[in-house]
Amino acid sequence: MLDKNGIAKRIAQEVQDGFYVNLGIGIPTLVANFVRDDIEVEFQSENGVLGMGPFPYEGEEDADIINAGKQTITTLSGASFFDSAISFSMIRGKHVHLTILGAMEVAENGDIANWKIPGKMVKGMGGAMDLVASAENIIVAMMHTNKKGESKLLKKCSLPLTGVGCVKKVVTNMAVLTVEEDGFHLVERAPGVSVEDIQAATEGQLHIPDQVPEMQL
Template sequence: MNPKEIIARRIAQEFSDGMVVNLGFGIPNHSADFIPESVNVVLQAENGALRFGGTPTAQTSDPDLGNSGGMPITLLPGASTFDMRTSFAIIRGGHVDMTVLGALEVSENGDIANWLIPGVLSPGMGGAMDLLVGANKVIASIQHTDKKGNSKVLKQCKLPLSASGVVDMIITNLAVFIVSKDGLVLTEVAPGVSVEEVLEKTEANVIVADNVKEMVLA
């Protein structure tokens, strides 16, 4: 299982019945392919869709239907589509229970940088800043290290912030962290990953929970 699938599968375990969940582009959108069969979650795309499911096949794909990353989606019974103004009224009105966004960096106190690397072409901030302050719970999804092995879970973010102190949970391909008032708490590790490996590859200060569990990736 590749790192992105590990993260996407673990994200899907946070879905529960009746939740309105916004998914950002990239790995978060991929989590729609792993919704547990027993869970009736209402997924929202910031570009104007409510109640969608997994990726369609080439035969069932509709070019007019896409998620926040422009990839095809499957609308479920009872789904609706609408304009961007309505979508952001939902977000800014506090009607999104949880948002899951990709990140470039996250910090131990819940800061997130996910929109700009100075000097590198950026697609822009999109709706991230609205979601980070409008959603009731924020999950940051991120590969634990960069290509050189440097931690992306930091004491302080080095890139321009999208929002400060808003992240509640961090899901990486190695671990799950809860951002608490006391600091960053390690609660889960991926299959085959030890607590020691997570600590070695994490720049941030980490509090190890008394009972660290193995991620469920069903």
């Protein structure tokens, strides 16, 4: 199985030259560490940063330069800073090619729940609602099961929804799956993980081809 860095490394393969990419909180923030050196990508954060780089090395952090999750970041040459109104006009105006988000649940029809667990206090949905409503390509980075070993890829989300029918692809610690009209389609399996393992850990409708290649990281 993959760890969080492994998930981020696999998702980095989906990032193409010239893309503007928004990284959500959690595993998605790690993607910037694994993008190929031979392509140019602009990472955007909804708190008002365009041109984020990898995480800083220990001792080189600047507390004034942070992402939407309040983590210290680096910036690339030519990076810019702006207010959240401009940031969200970029998002709502569909100027972001790819959005990478974490999730607590994803349903077989592409619904996503990633902002609230009932009974736990949260400040609000943040930028997630705008991101899922405006992005044409959404990839979810998540663990395949929760801490109890229960599937997070479901027939129907049980938690409050962030967006409806919007997720295109899911990369977990066990697999890469696309979301189609008829459910999840297994594309790749993580090293050391069998198709049977993935099937047992997926509650939603799962379509399995005759051959499922192992991820190349």
